[in-house]
Amino acid sequence: xxxxxxxxxxxxxxxxxxxxxxxxQHMGHRAMYWYKQKAKKPPxxxxxxxxxxxxxxxxxxxxxxxxxxxxxxLNLHLHALQPEDSALYLCASSQWTSVTNYGYTFGSxxxxxxx
Amino acid sequence: SQxxxxxxxxxxxxxxxxxxxxxxxxxxxxxxxxxxxxxxxRGPVFLLLIRENEKEKRKxxxxxxxxxxxxxxxxxxxxxxxxxxxxxxxxxxIRDQTGANNLFFGTxxxxxxxP
Numbered sequence: 001x002x003x004x005x006x007x008x009x010x011x012x013x014x015x016x017x018x019x020x021x022x023x024x025q026h027m028g029h030r031a032m033y034w035y036k037q038k039a040k041k042p043p044x045x046x047x048x049x050x051x052x053x054x055x056x057x058x059x060x061x062x063x064x065x066x067x068x069x070x071x072x073x074l075n076l077h078l079h080a081l082q083p084e085d086s087a088l089y090l091c092a093s094s095q096w097t098s099v100t101n102y103g104y105t106f107g108s109x110x111x112x113x114x115x
Numbered sequence: 116s117q118x119x120x121x122x123x124x125x126x127x128x129x130x131x132x133x134x135x136x137x138x139x140x141x142x143x144x145x146x147x148x149x150x151x152x153x154x155x156x157r158g159p160v161f162l163l164l165i166r167e168n169e170k171e172k173r174k175x176x177x178x179x180x181x182x183x184x185x186x187x188x189x190x191x192x193x194x195x196x197x198x199x200x201x202x203x204x205x206x207x208x209i210r211d212q213t214g215a216n217n218l219f220f221g222t223x224x225x226x227x228x229x230p
Contacts, residue, residue, distance in 0.1 A: 004158075031215060031216060033217075033218070041223075042204055042220035042221060042222055042223050043159065043204075043220050044220075045217060045218065045219060048211075048215055048217055050213065050214075050215035050216075055211060055213045055215040055217075056211055056213075056215065056217060088156070090158050090159075092158070092218070094216060094218075101164055102161065102164075103149050103151070103161030103162075103164050104149070104159075104161060104218055105161070106158030106159050106160070107158050108156075108157055108158050109156075109157070109158050111156070
C-alpha cells in the first residue's frame with residue numbers, strides 16, 4: 001500500500017459544528033503532516049507529528065486540534081471554524097530518514113467549506 | 116524572513132520544447148530540495164529529490180539542478196507534452212530542532228504545454 005487515504009473528500013460544516021478529518025497510511029512512515037491549501041496558493045504546513053508526537057505547530061488557531069492515535073492514523077478535529085478556514089486540507093507522510101529518495105506522499109485532500 | 120519563490124506564476128510553452136522552472140530561497144539551509152507536481156483538486160505528487168551535496172539529478176525527461184551557493188534550483192522538462200500541464204512546486208525539506216523533517220513549499224508555477 002503506497003497511498004495516503006483521507007476522508008471525507010468533501011465536507012460542508014457550519015460555524016458552530018464539530019467535525020473531524022481523518023488520514024491513514026500503511027507505508028510504515030513515522031512522520032505525518034497536515035497542510036492547508038487555499039485556491040491558487042501553495043500548501044501551508046500546519047502540524048507535524050514524528051513518532052506520534054507533535055513536533056511542530058505553525059501558529060495554527062486552537063479551533064484546529066490534531067491527534068495522532070497511532071503511527072498509521074492522523075486526525076484533525078475542527079470546532080467553531082470561520083468561513084476563511086474553507087480550503088483544501090492535505091495530509092502527508094514521510095519516511096523521515098536521510099537515505100530516502102521517495103519524498104513525501106500526499107493524500108488527495110478534504111475540500112472543506114465553512115458556511 | 117524565510118522565503119521560497121518560484122520566478123514565474125505561469126509559464127506557457129510549445130509542445131516538444133524544454134520547460135525550465137526556477138526556485139530561489141532565502142534564509143534556509145535545506146537538507147533536501149524536492150519538486151512536486153499538483154493537478155487541480157489533487158494533492159502534490161513527488162517527482163524528484165536532490166540533496167545539498169548533489170549538483171544534478173535526472174529521471175526520464177526531468178532534470179533538477181541545485182546550487183546551494185546561489186540558493187537556487189532549476190527544474191527542466193524536456194520534450195514537453197500537453198500532459199505535463201500542471202502546477203509545479205519546489206519544496207525545501209528542513210530539519211527542525213526536534214530532528215523532524217518539515218516540508219515548506221514555494222509559490223508554484225502553473226505550466227501549460229500548448230499542442
